[in-house]
Structures are given as structure tokens and as C-alpha cells.
Amino acid sequence: MTFFSNLFKREKKSTSVRSIIQLEFLEVDMHNHLLPGIDDGSTSVQQSLGFIKELNSLGFKKFICTPHIMDGVHPNTKFSITQSHQALLEGLRKAGSNIEIFPAAEHMIDDGLHTLIQNNDLCLMPGGYVLIEMSYLSESKALFQTILNINKLGYKPILAHPERYNYYHTNFDIYKQIKDAGCLLQLNLLSLSRYYGVDVKAIAMTLVKSGMYDFVGTDLHHEKHLQSLKNVVEKYPVREMLKSCNILNPTLIDHINDQNGNQIIA
Structure with missing residues (x-):
């Protein structure tokens, strides 16, 4: 059998883990780095x-x-993202998979993002969401202005993995200020473990218990992330842990169904 014909064959469910499909309640992985190359x-x-x-x-x-x-x-750019998206769609087609993928982007807050906002040329997620991030080394002084500018365009900003910005760990009020400014927060699933360190996990759990998160993503980049995600699923009751938050991932299904995958990035 070929790689493509075998790839999406259903395997027997394992009984050795807590629940191998326990992330089903999220339905959509809205932050990952699956587009190739x-x-x-x-x-x-x-x-x-x-x-x-x-x-x-x-x-x-x-x-x-x-x-x-x-x-x-x-x-x-939209062009490079669309090209990679089309290549992966073709790979899925050849593999006989009907899994749906949609192109968007994780925008770093930098001069380039300022230009994209000025030109109303952002790579949107279904529902008009815009995923943004900052450097892990230093806070972006343009964060709140960026949030304001995205909101003015009629879109909804989401700050990726706020628990990973170490410079915020001693100022919990900043997370409330970000939300009050009109920005949603996205949790990395691996932050529920010690993958990024004890301090990141501590802040993530505090944000979870405070009901601050709106979205959850894998932020998967590579094989190590994948294996660590499996460990999280086996070790932690993720759904139970997130009950204090109003997680909006399932609402993305309606937005996805309302539009064509090829229209999202246009």
C-alpha cells in the first residue's frame, strides 16, 4: 500500500490512555503551523x-x-500562504482525506503588521478574527494601539499564547487590560504542562481558573510538539480543566460553514 492510501485509515482506538479523542470538544485547532515549507x-x-x-x-x-x-x-504574504495551502489541499485530496483546512496567519506585531492594517490586508481567520503575537524577549509598545486599529477595521484580535510572555508574569492586571481593550486570549495546550517551563504553566493555570481564555490551539510546529501534546492528552483532563473558560473554538465551525476555504484569506 502507498503512503497516501494508508495515511488516513482509521486505527483501532487505544484503551491505554485517558481518552485518546478527548480534544473532540474543541472541534477546531485554530493555531498551528501545518502549512508546509x-x-x-x-x-x-x-x-x-x-x-x-x-x-x-x-x-x-x-x-x-x-x-x-x-x-x-x-x-x-497572502500569496505564499495560499500557495502552501493549495499544496496541502492537494496532498489531502491524494490521501483520500476530507479533513478541512483553512488559511490564515499569526501576525507578529511589527512594522509589517502596521502596514497590513493600514492597507486592510490582514490574513483573517473565519469569523473575522486576527491572530497576533509579540516577541518573547520584550513587550511590544504597540500592542494596545494594534488592538484598537484591528477593532476599528471591524475585526476581532486574538493574542496568541499570552502565558508565554514572561515579562507579564509579575503583572496579572495586564491580561485584564488586554481583554478590556477588546482582545481575546488564546491558550497553547502545551502550557497546561511544564513544556514551556514551570512559570508559564503557573500563569496559564491562573488564567484558566480566572476564566480568561477564549480560544485554545496546539501551536504545533514539529514532532516534539506532537509527542508532548499526546502526553498532555493522556495525563491531563483537559476538558475538565477548561470548564471555567468560555472556549469559543466550537463557534468557529459556524463561521467555517458560512464561507469557502478559498475565500478566507482573500
């Missing part, structure tokens, strides 16, 4: 197909792919 995520269509198969076995049904757009590092 355009950032520090998947390096090939074949690798992306393997990742999608494994994430599907954990419960995810649809994927909003969010490659980096970052000046000088990952200078992606």
Missing part, C-alpha cells in the same frame, strides 16, 4: 499530512492554519 513549522506536505492525521486522532476535525508573518524572519 513557509515558516518554522512543517517542512513538507508529507509531514503536514502526518501531523493532521495524529491531531485528528486526538479529536480535532478542522484546522485553521496560521503560519508566521514576521518581518525579516518569515516574510509571508
Whole structure:
């Protein structure tokens, strides 16, 4: 049998884990780096197909792919994202998979993002959401202005993995200020473990218990992330842990159904 004909065959469910499909309640993985060959995520269509198969076995049904757009590092555009998206769609077709993927982006707050906002040229998620991020090294002084500018365009900003910005760990009020400014917060699933360190987990759990998160994503880049995600699913009762938050991932299904995948990035 070929790789493509085998790839999406259903395997027998394992009984050795807590619940191998326990992420099914999320339905959509809205932050990942599955589009091949355009950032520090998947390096090939074949690798992306393997990742999608494994994430599907954990419960995810649809994927909003969010490659980096970052000046000088990952200078992606709608064109490069669309090209990679089409290549992965073709790979899924050849594999006989009906899993749906949608192109968007994770926008670094930098001068390039300022230009995209000025030109109303953002790579949107279904529902008009815009995923943004900051450097892990230093806070962006443009964060609140960026949130305001995105809202003025009629879109809804989501700050990726706020628990990972170490410079906020001693100022919990900043998370409330970000939300009050009109920005939603997205949790990385791996932050529920010690994958990024004890401090990140502590802040993530505080934000969870405070009901601050709106979205959850894998932020999957590579094989190590995948194996660690499996460990989280086996070790932690994720759904129970997130009951204090109004997680909006399932609402993305309606937005996805309302529009064509090819229209999202246009």
C-alpha cells in the first residue's frame, strides 16, 4: 500500500490512555503551523499530512492554519500562504482525506503588521478574527494601539499564547487590560504542562481558573510538539480543566460553514 492510501485509515482506538479523542470538544485547532515549507513549522506536505492525521486522532476535525508573518524572519504574504495551502489541499485530496483546512496567519506585531492594517490586508481567520503575537524577549509598545486599529477595521484580535510572555508574569492586571481593550486570549495546550517551563504553566493555570481564555490551539510546529501534546492528552483532563473558560473554538465551525476555504484569506 502507498503512503497516501494508508495515511488516513482509521486505527483501532487505544484503551491505554485517558481518552485518546478527548480534544473532540474543541472541534477546531485554530493555531498551528501545518502549512508546509513557509515558516518554522512543517517542512513538507508529507509531514503536514502526518501531523493532521495524529491531531485528528486526538479529536480535532478542522484546522485553521496560521503560519508566521514576521518581518525579516518569515516574510509571508497572502500569496505564499495560499500557495502552501493549495499544496496541502492537494496532498489531502491524494490521501483520500476530507479533513478541512483553512488559511490564515499569526501576525507578529511589527512594522509589517502596521502596514497590513493600514492597507486592510490582514490574513483573517473565519469569523473575522486576527491572530497576533509579540516577541518573547520584550513587550511590544504597540500592542494596545494594534488592538484598537484591528477593532476599528471591524475585526476581532486574538493574542496568541499570552502565558508565554514572561515579562507579564509579575503583572496579572495586564491580561485584564488586554481583554478590556477588546482582545481575546488564546491558550497553547502545551502550557497546561511544564513544556514551556514551570512559570508559564503557573500563569496559564491562573488564567484558566480566572476564566480568561477564549480560544485554545496546539501551536504545533514539529514532532516534539506532537509527542508532548499526546502526553498532555493522556495525563491531563483537559476538558475538565477548561470548564471555567468560555472556549469559543466550537463557534468557529459556524463561521467555517458560512464561507469557502478559498475565500478566507482573500
